[in-house]
Amino acid sequence: MRHTASDPPAESPDEMRARVLASFARQAMMATLGAEMTSVTPGRVELALCHDERFTQQHGFMHAGAVAAVLDSACGYAAFSLMPPEAAVLTANYTINLLAPAAGQRFSVTGQVVRAGRTLTVCRGEAFTDGATTPFAIMQATMTAVYGRPGIHH
Numbered sequence: 763m764r765h766t767a768s769d770p771p772a773e774s775p776d777e778m779r780a781r782v783l784a785s786f787a788r789q790a791m792m793a794t795l796g797a798e799m800t801s802v803t804p805g806r807v808e809l810a811l812c813h814d815e816r817f818t819q820q821h822g823f824m825h826a827g828a829v830a831a832v833l834d835s836a837c838g839y840a841a842f843s844l845m846p847p848e849a850a851v852l853t854a855n856y857t858i859n860l861l862a863p864a865a866g867q868r869f870s871v872t873g874q875v876v877r878a879g880r881t882l883t884v885c886r887g888e889a890f891t892d893g894a895t896t897p898f899a900i901m902q903a904t905m906t907a908v909y910g911r912p913g914i915h916h
């Protein structure tokens with residue numbers, strides 16, 4: 763992001779982390795799925811998700827919709843971590859590739875900023891199962907920074 767001398771001072775890493783965690787705590791969908799935020803650094807977040815039979819498909823794998831929701835949140839919060847404190851974040855677009863079934867007991871999901879712009883931020887998300895090093899799902903997502911819109915706040 764480009765900053766000028768008139769920009770307010772950047773927030774500290776602790777302030778950014780607190781802002782991201784507070785926003786994540788308001789996500790009822792993530793709470794319903796049982797997703798937890800396990801790491802927050804500038805431009806990168808990690809989420810954890812445990813297998814839950816309520817969110818499986820007919821073969822017992824985690825449903826692609828649940829996986830996509832958590833990947834989307836990981837990408838969104840990675841982008842949000844680099845946005846100014848007065849910004850809110852919304853997903854503009856994403857593409858997901860499901861490379862293998864979501865088979866396992868514990869899933870690790872990462873969101874990483876590829877390129878941050880003033881308005882649009884492109885992210886990559888990856889989902890891993892049970893400590894694997896090869897993702898079973900990947901996502902490319904575009905997030906948008908939103909300022910001063912009624913009903914949308916950070």
